[in-house]
Each structure stands twice: as structure tokens, then as C-alpha cells.
Amino acid sequence: MSDLDEIVQLVTIAGERHIHPDFSTYVDDVDMADIRKLYEDMVVVRRLDAEATALQRQGQLGLWAPLLGQEAAQIGSARALEADDFAFPSYREHAVAYCRGVQLKELMPFWRGTSLSGWDPNKYNMATPAIIIGAQTLHAAGYGMGVNFDGANSAVITYFGDGATSQGDVAEAMGFAASFAAPVVFFCQNNQWAISEPVTLQTKAQISHRGHGYGMPTVRVDGNDVLAVLAVTRAALELAREGGGPTFIEAVTYRRGPHTTSDDPTRYRTAEDEAEWIRRDPIERIRLLLESAGALSEGDVKAIGDHADAAAAELRRGCLELEDPPAMSIFDDAYAEPHSLIDAERREYAAYLDTLDA
Numbered sequence: 001m002s003d004l005d006e007i008v009q010l011v012t013i014a015g016e017r018h019i020h021p022d023f024s025t026y027v028d029d030v031d032m033a034d035i036r037k038l039y040e041d042m043v044v045v046r047r048l049d050a051e052a053t054a055l056q057r058q059g060q061l062g063l064w065a066p067l068l069g070q071e072a073a074q075i076g077s078a079r080a081l082e083a084d085d086f087a088f089p090s091y092r093e094h095a096v097a098y099c100r101g102v103q104l105k106e107l108m109p110f111w112r113g114t115s116l117s118g119w120d121p122n123k124y125n126m127a128t129p130a131i132i133i134g135a136q137t138l139h140a141a142g143y144g145m146g147v148n149f150d151g152a153n154s155a156v157i158t159y160f161g162d163g164a165t166s167q168g169d170v171a172e173a174m175g176f177a178a179s180f181a182a183p184v185v186f187f188c189q190n191n192q193w194a195i196s197e198p199v200t201l202q203t204k205a206q207i208s209h210r211g212h213g214y215g216m217p218t219v220r221v222d223g224n225d226v227l228a229v230l231a232v233t234r235a236a237l238e239l240a241r242e243g244g245g246p247t248f249i250e251a252v253t254y255r256r257g258p259h260t261t262s263d264d265p266t267r268y269r270t271a272e273d274e275a276e277w278i279r280r281d282p283i284e285r286i287r288l289l290l291e292s293a294g295a296l297s298e299g300d301v302k303a304i305g306d307h308a309d310a311a312a313a314e315l316r317r318g319c320l321e322l323e324d325p326p327a328m329s330i331f332d333d334a335y336a337e338p339h340s341l342i343d344a345e346r347r348e349y350a351a352y353l354d355t356l357d358a
Contacts (some may be wrong), residue, residue, distance in 0.1 A: 003208060004196060005174040005206060005208075005220065007220045007221065007222050007252055007349075008020055008022075008093065008220065008221045008228050008231070008232055009021055009221075009225050009226040009228050010023070010024060010225055010227040010231060011225050011226075011227050011228065011284065011285055013224075013279060013280050013284075013285050014285070014288060015284075015285050015286070015287070015289035015291070015292055016289070016292075017289070020228075020231070021150045023228065023231040023313060024231065026230075026231040026232075026234045026235050026238075027085070027227055027230055027234070030227065030230070032295040033291065033295075034076065035227065035286065035289065035295070036152065036259075036290055036295055036296060038075060038076070038079065038226050038227070038230070039226075039283065039286045039287060039290060039304070040307065041071075041075045041079070041095070041098070041099065042071040042072060042075050042282060042283045042285060042286070043304050043305070044098070044308045044311050045071055045074070045095040046071055046229055046283065046308075047069065047076065047096060047308035047311065047312050048094065048104070048107075048276075048308075048310065048311055048312055048315055049066055049067050049068055050068075050096070050312070051105070051315050052064050052066075052108075052111070052313035052315065053066055053257070053279065054123060054263060055108075055315075055319055056091050056111070056261045057314060060112065060319055061108070061112050061147070061319070062111060062112065062113045063111055063261055063262060064260065064261045065076075065260045066092075066257035066258065066260075066261070067092050067094055067095055067257075068223075068255070068256045068257040069191070069251050069254045069255055069256035069257070069277060070092070070191060070223065070228075070282075071253075071283060071284075072224050072225060072229055072253070072282030072283075073187075073189050073223035073224070073229055073253045073282075074093055074094075074095035074096050074159075074189075075095050075099060075226055075229075076225075076226040076228070076229025076230040076233065077185075077187055077230070077251070078093075078095065078098075078100065078228055079099055080229075080230050080233035080234045080237055081099075081155075081195040081237065082154070083099075083125065084125065084152075084153075084156065085125060085152040085154050085156065085157065086125045086126070086127075086140075086143055086156050086157075087100060087125065087126040087127065087156075087157050087159070088126075088130070088136040088137070088139050088140040088156070088157070088223060089126065089127065089129060089136060089158075089159045090129070090136060090156040090159055090160050090161065090164065091129040091130060091135075092161075092189075093129075095317065096126065096159065097119075097126060100124045100125065101124055102118075102119050102124050102125045102126065102350075103119070104311060104315045104318055105184060105315070105317075105318025106118050106318075106319070107318075108315070108319040108322060109322055110128065112319060112322055114322045114323065114324060114325055114355075115325070116333075117129075117206045124170070127139065130271070132169075133163065133164050133169070134167035134168075134170040134173075135169055136159070136160070137158045137164070137169055137173035137174070137186065138169050138173045139172040140156050140157070140173065140175040140177075140184050140186075140255050141172075141174075141182055141184055141339070142176075143156050143184075144177060144183050144240075144246070145177075145180050145182045146186040148173050148181065148182060148183065153239040153241055155184075155185065155237045155240070155241050156183055156184045156240070157184070157185040157187055157237070158184060158185070158187065159187050159189065159235070160186075160188055160189070161188065161191060161194065161196070162188060162189070162193075162194060162199045162202060163194025163197065164188075164194075165188060165202070165203070166202050166203070170186075172180055173186075174210075174211065174214045174216070174248070175214060176243065176305055177216070177245070177246040178215050178216050178246055181243065181244070181245035181246075182234075182245065183245065183246070184240065184246040185247050185249060186211060186216075186246060186248045186249065187245065187248050187249050187251065188248070188249065188251065189223060189251050189253055190205055190207050190223070190250050191223075191253050191254055191255035192253075192255065193255055193259065193265070193268075194307065195259045196259075196263075196265075196268040197272070206220065207250045208248065211247070211248020211250075212248070212249065214246075214248075216245060216246045216247055217236070217239065217244075217248070217293065218247070218248045218250070218251055219232050219235075219236070219248075219250075219255055220249075220250045220252060221249060221250070221251050221252070222252060223251030223252050223253030224252075224253055224254075224280050224281070224282040224285070225282070225285070225288060227286075232249055235349075236249060251313050253282075254280070254303035256274060256277060256278070261273065261278040304337055323330070325328075327349075327353055328346065328349070328350065328353075331349070
């Protein structure tokens with residue numbers, strides 16, 4: 001893997017291609033038509049994200065974790081996965097879910113509060129959102145160890161933010177994965193902020209150094225360069241499938257929106273900082289690349305925009321069609337078998353609901 005402090009980049013912010021001695025070969029098969037599809041993916045998920053944010057502002061969702069600015073990190077890594085790989089996300093990986101084929105209406109129940117999850121993980125080989133910071137990395141390490149026990153030829157990827165690297169769960173997951181050569185890609189989206197705390201306060205070293213400390217290959221990548229993210233994730237997944245164990249990827253990006261819709265980032269960061277990262281926009285650089293190659297016409301842009309608008313309409317329709325579950329159903333799946341504590345809580349809650357009807 002690359003030097004710990006080097007940031008791998010294959011496309012500049014001006015839309016110019018770079019050749020990297022270690023990683024360019026991993027995207028030799030990616031032609032302009034493929035890059036156009038990556039561009040379309042990013043446009044669509046940005047539109048979906050804006051629609052979900054609007055739904056929350058209109059009172060249709062309890063909460064939403066916007067991904068604005070992180071489209072390349074999520075699309076590039078997710079498009080590197082094979083169908084039998086398994087993804088363990090945190091709560092912001094809506095674009096990963098989109099790439100895994102999760103139905104748009106299935107993105108909404110968790111955030112609308114009509115379900116504790118949203119989709120069948122086995123159907124898409126992707127777990128549902130994990131709100132507990134870093135918990136999903138432990139699930140990924142355990143799953144990866146199971147892959148080795150089964151002798152399967154698949155890999156695992158888990159997503160988390162820079163803030164999660166300060167959690168004990170992540171440390172334990174990387175320790176186990178490294179010790180047992182679990183085929184896990186630890187994909188950290190360093191979006192510069194753990195809610196209102198800057199990454200510079202969380203650690204005095206590069207985030208990528210944390211992976212190196214566990215003895216696993218580590219790479220820093222420009223998280224706003226979808227082609228570079230695709231390349232380094234392919235390399236890490238290939239190493240995992242060949243028995244090389246885990247890899248730590250730090251995708252250097254920026255969360256342009258709030259941490260969640262309950263947050264106000266104007267209280268802790270500057271307009272100048274935001275403007276600098278807008279200049280590094282992941283979609284704009286790929287648009288420039290495609291246009292310079294004559295691979296993106298005005299008609300293409302309109303067709304992609306229409307596709308994004310249709311997806312957003314489908315997302316909204318799926319959200320508004322969700323039905324509220326019966327209040328007592330919250331106890332139904334807590335345990336597989338009867339449990340006296342749950343039975344007592346069920347009786348107490350039923351008595352409480354009766355007081356509302358009185």
C-alpha cells in the first residue's frame with residue numbers, strides 16, 4: 001500500500017487524469033462509459049439526499065444524516081464490491097445502499113420511525129444503518145472471521161467516520177481482524193468533523209496511522225475522487241480475498257451539510273472552509289473530465305437530471321406511503337422466545353396507552 005501520508009488521486013479538481021504507479025492499473029478496465037455511470041450515480045444520490053433532507057424539514061422524517069460532499073467516497077467504494085461481499089454501514093451510507101440495490105422506499109422506514117431497520121440484510125448483503133458509533137466494525141470483524149472459517153472467497157467492508165476511530169469498538173474490531181487475518185476493509189470517511197469536533201482535535205496524527213498501528217496495510221485516498229476510491233477499494237478487496245487480511249482506507253473528504261438534520265454547522269465552522277471544499281466537489285471534477293473527453297453532452301446531463309428527479313419522486317412516494325406500526329408491536333421481536341421482563345414491560349406500556357384513551 002502507499003506511503004502513510006500520501007493521498008492517492010487519479011482525477012484532479014480540474015478534471016485531469018493522474019497516473020498512479022500502484023493503483024491506476026486497478027481501473028484500467030474503466031472506460032468513459034463506466035465513468036459516466038459513476039457520474040450518474042453521484043448525481044442521483046445527491047438528488048435523493050436533498051429530497052430526504054426536505055422530507056425531514058417538512059416533518060415527514062424524524063431525522064436524516066445527509067451525505068452531501070461524500071458521494072465519491074461512497075459510490076467509488078460500493079461499486080468496487082462484488083455481489084457476494086457484505087457491507088456493514090454506519091448511518092450515512094445511503095449511496096452505498098443505493099449501489100447495493102436497496103429499494104428507495106426501504107431507505108425511509110428507519111428514519112421515519114416506522115421500523116427498527118428498513119430492509120432484509122441478507123437480500124442485499126448489506127446490514128441496516130447502525131446508530132451506535134463504531135458498533136458495525138465489530139460486526140464486520142466477526143463476519144469476516146466467519147468468512148475465513150467457511151473458506152468462502154468473499155470480502156467484507158465496513159464504513160465509519162473519523163470520529164468513530166476514537167471509539168473502543170473500532171480499536172477492538174481492527175485488533176481482532178488483524179490478528180485473525182479477517183478479510184475486512186475498514187473504510188473511514190474522514191469528513192473532517194465528528195459532529196462539532198474537528199479531526200485535528202481527535203488525533204494529532206493522520207487517521208490512516210491508526211490502521212498501521214494494528215499492522216494492516218493502510219492507504220489515504222482523495223475521498224472526492226471517485227475513480228481513486230474505486231481503485232484503492234478494489235485493491236483492498238482483492239488483498240482480502242487472497243488471504244491478505246484487513247486493510248484500512250482513509251478517504252479524505254468533507255461533510256458539507258450538517259452532521260444530522262438536528263445539527264447547525266454554522267456554529268462551529270467557517271464559510272471559507274466550506275467554500276474550499278465546494279471547490280473540490282466530487283461531481284464537478286468528473287463532469288469536467290467527461291466533457292473534456294467529449295463523453296457528456298447537454299442531452300446526457302438532462303437525461304441524468306430527469307433520472308435523478310424520478311428517483312427523488314419515488315423516494316418521496318415511498319416515504320409517504322409508509323404506515324405507522326401498531327404501538328404494541330415494538331415488543332414483538334425483542335426476543336425469539338417469551339421473556340418475563342418483556343412481558344412486564346408490555347403490560348406496563350399497554351396500561352399507559354389505556355390512560356391516553358381514557
